[in-house]
Amino acid sequence: MTPSPPDAAPDDLDHAVAAADAFVLDPAVVHLNHGSFGACPRAALDVQAAWRARLEAATMRFFVLDGQPALDDARAEVAGFVGADPAGLVFVANATAGVATALDGLVGDGDEVVTIDHGYAACRHGLERLVARRGGRVVTAHVAFPVRDPAQHVDAIVAACTPETRVVLLDHVTSPTALILDVAAIARALAPRGVHVVVDGAHAPGMLDLDVAALAAAGVAAYVGNLHKWACAPKACALLWVRDDLRRRIRPLVTSHGAALAVDDPRRFHAEHDWTGTHDPTPYLSAPAAIAAIAAIGGGWPAVRARGHRLAIAMRDVLLDALGGAPAAPDAMLGMMASLPIAPPAGVAPRDLERGLLEAGWEVAIAPWPRLDQIYLRVSAHVYNRLDDARRLAAHLRALGIHGAAE
Numbered sequence: 001m002t003p004s005p006p007d008a009a010p011d012d013l014d015h016a017v018a019a020a021d022a023f024v025l026d027p028a029v030v031h032l033n034h035g036s037f038g039a040c041p042r043a044a045l046d047v048q049a050a051w052r053a054r055l056e057a058a059t060m061r062f063f064v065l066d067g068q069p070a071l072d073d074a075r076a077e078v079a080g081f082v083g084a085d086p087a088g089l090v091f092v093a094n095a096t097a098g099v100a101t102a103l104d105g106l107v108g109d110g111d112e113v114v115t116i117d118h119g120y121a122a123c124r125h126g127l128e129r130l131v132a133r134r135g136g137r138v139v140t141a142h143v144a145f146p147v148r149d150p151a152q153h154v155d156a157i158v159a160a161c162t163p164e165t166r167v168v169l170l171d172h173v174t175s176p177t178a179l180i181l182d183v184a185a186i187a188r189a190l191a192p193r194g195v196h197v198v199v200d201g202a203h204a205p206g207m208l209d210l211d212v213a214a215l216a217a218a219g220v221a222a223y224v225g226n227l228h229k230w231a232c233a234p235k236a237c238a239l240l241w242v243r244d245d246l247r248r249r250i251r252p253l254v255t256s257h258g259a260a261l262a263v264d265d266p267r268r269f270h271a272e273h274d275w276t277g278t279h280d281p282t283p284y285l286s287a288p289a290a291i292a293a294i295a296a297i298g299g300g301w302p303a304v305r306a307r308g309h310r311l312a313i314a315m316r317d318v319l320l321d322a323l324g325g326a327p328a329a330p331d332a333m334l335g336m337m338a339s340l341p342i343a344p345p346a347g348v349a350p351r352d353l354e355r356g357l358l359e360a361g362w363e364v365a366i367a368p369w370p371r372l373d374q375i376y377l378r379v380s381a382h383v384y385n386r387l388d389d390a391r392r393l394a395a396h397l398r399a400l401g402i403h404g405a406a407e
């Protein structure tokens, strides 16, 4: 046997970091789309099952006595994980809900709101509906892709803002193109103009070394992040953080008991968002267990992120080599996902391609963007992935007659 060179990475990309039974993933499926719905480790699912059993054993005891201190503990741990002040952090079911809540509190009548052409479609629909109701308008900043100049997006977004702009909605990691945007630089540029920057960081917790306090210092008004994606919490687990001067304005979309507290009561922000009616809080309570489980599996979150980044780049390069094409973004603008344009055989719609791949056991994101006739394939790299996943996908795509496309 040839000894490994001394500088060989211990977590060689040809091997998954996670043991085969660390997740409950179907071994018959190749899982290359962590980005859409995440994957929860068995250890966190076990903790969630224990919380559910405790809740169902005595519902009043749970909801009146035990649930709130447990939620506060989970909040403190999650806040530490993302570098946020727990006083400004609440759990929400998902990023879509968190973004809608933040925008509802910040967009006023007749306001102009700037967003980007790489934005997540569902959040854009919510924004358009809200702005239409309030008699304002949405302006779309163009972020050039492929990326030739990593600073272009900062300049383009700031330049799209006019004196009428009151709110900017930005994705921290873009969904179709997997780009990490410099949201701090954008917030710093817009803070003197009094523009409220809302960051949709659906992919950020876990993928990025998040420091929400630093983003707050840069001027970010509200930050939303999913915990059920890269932090691997059970489904329906996300966070909404709001800057202290805006907490009175950002109220849940559903009003419940917390509204009885006085407007200036400092407990009201948590009270209103923590209880919007009877719900299942076990995803929130299990988020710390998921964060700890992934750290244990991957040798700490910095190592998980570093390997995931290297693996995403290596996967992209394997696919580009096999299908043809060139990287669309500098490696430094990517986290644990990468996208590349593909050309399916003539007449095959993106939905049909995705469904066909699913039926054959391949989970990979396929999305038309920015037009229906331009299709991106996005791969994700987490602790259960290895480079061979991408090699096998590349061979399968070639066999289907799919090749790389020029952007």
Ligand SMILES: Cc1ncc(COP(=O)(O)O)c(C=O)c1O
Pocket: 035, 036, 094, 095, 096, 097, 119, 120, 122, 123, 171, 173, 174, 175, 200, 202, 203, 226
């Ligand atoms: C940028 C972005 N925002 C929001 C979402 C929505 O997340 P959820 O379905 O958990 O609300 C996603 C999901 O992929 C996303 O990529």
